[in-house]
Amino acid sequence: MVVSAFRRPSDQFSNNVIPAPFSIQNFKDVFSGDNGFGRGLLNSLIVAGSVTILTLVIGMVAAYTLARLDFKGKNIVLAIIITTSMFPGISLVVPLLKLFVNIHWINTYQAMIVPSLSFALPLAVWNLTAFFRQMPQELEQAAMVDGCTPAQAFRKVIIPLAAPGVFTTAIITFIAAWNEFLIALSMTNKKSIQTANVIVSQFTGTTGRDQPFGSQMAAGVVVTIPLVIAVLLFQRRIVAGLTAGGVK
């Protein structure tokens, strides 16, 4: 299984077992023509990027609150946040789809970004809470002794120091948002706004009926490579992030 993870992306360009005549034709096909793959990549980037940024901004405040402040019903809030990440996507998509049809949001970026927050936000809050908890509280106390307000302490001391954790969460959120399929598929029917995932899944061959595996695989590689690079570069961080969210 591990072997196949490595082997397949490399030899998937041809339908033979071995990539006999190595060519970049598939890659050319992917970007040329009217399947709008380049546009799809851009759309994916816009959607996943916005989801990540929004999630971080909103989630960081919540996570910090949950990690530091002591207040009534904290466990309930935390439980609610975790539970929301478990709802099946489709039961959220159906009503949202109808709503978005009514307010003419179909084929807009926000129609894809907003529902994506439903799984991205709990994930981020959960992760970040774990990270913030690991930071010694003396840091803010020291800052506040030096005359910072809690908000300043958060902004000037905690955020810079939490950067690694925030960064990890950003990667995980981005990967999750980049991989999102159901929402992107439901909320769009125009090529120019679909994300790369949707476009790749709907590739048709140049001759119409054949399965364009060559270009699909090439497109798949293009979609995957940024993630794989990110994963390889930051694997230690990602593992830390995943396990912080999942177990500890």
Added chain:
Amino acid sequence: MTVSAPVAERPVRKPKRQQRFDEGTGRLAAILLSPTLLVLAVVVLFPIIAALRESLFQSGQHLDANGFVVQGSQFVGLRNYTDIFKGDTGHRFWNAFYNTTFFTVVCVVLETVLGVAMALVMAKAFKGRGIVRASILVPWAIPTVISALLWKWVFQADGIFNAIIGTQVLWSTEGWQSKLSIVIADTWKTAPFIGLLVLAGLQTIPAEVYEAAKVDGANAWQTFLRITMPLVKPALLVAVLFRILDTLRIFDLPFVLVGAHKDSVETLSMLAFDEAANVRYGPAAAYATVLFVYVAVVAYLFVKILGADVIGEARAKKPGGGAKGKRRRDREAAPSIGAAAASNTGMGV
């Protein structure tokens, strides 16, 4: 005091304790948490309620009793639900229900076994652990859609898989073989994930425990059964629960690998999506609600029976983090409802 009740609470408590830096944080916390809760309310709570409402309506055009065309949504009560279970749609529903359950059970069992095995291997293999870890993360990071395409290509009639096992099975058509292809693809993608979480659990087990077992003369199997498994259980249960919930809503993989409208792989998510895509929001919402209830029931049972401590995790972590962090203050009054409720869910099982 003339202030309203919720506000009154704080000033009353205040003088009892010494002034702390996070004094009076209730309101601050509420302010800081409100964006998150607001967003979740919009994207999770509202849809759930809307789905419940929607599932009682039928949209689109109908003919009323006198043959006139009725525009817009119509209240149909529970008809969408009863329609689900009978007739042709009933067959579709039970088939999808069976498929969803089948995938969940088979995939999660396989993934758990393989994942634990992987974790054990990884815990041993210190050399090149980075590479192993990376190769395990890669399938996880590949978008499901892409991995579905990958497997679709592997399972082509003239594809690698047939070449290797020397048969001519039409994998991604219909029948048991397409089910199997989904199971294989899903396992490939997510067993590593379980492995990773279990590995994290394994690493928290101190080596002394194993040494003690060795001294007591336990063999490898006994060590695994009596020491590794119980200690890794919390991590494993959480991982398995996440996987179960994930597989119950499986959509991308069968949708891309085999395709829509295939009896042998249609899942509840796909069914609901199909209805919604055809602007039959009522039935779609009904299907989605059924799935939602199914997921909730499974999650509840899992937590209750096996005691997966997902939420208690937060509570358990709290005192730990509190040592250097919060310092749980000694409230002379009763502990907050939240803490009490959470400790119930945590300890009850």
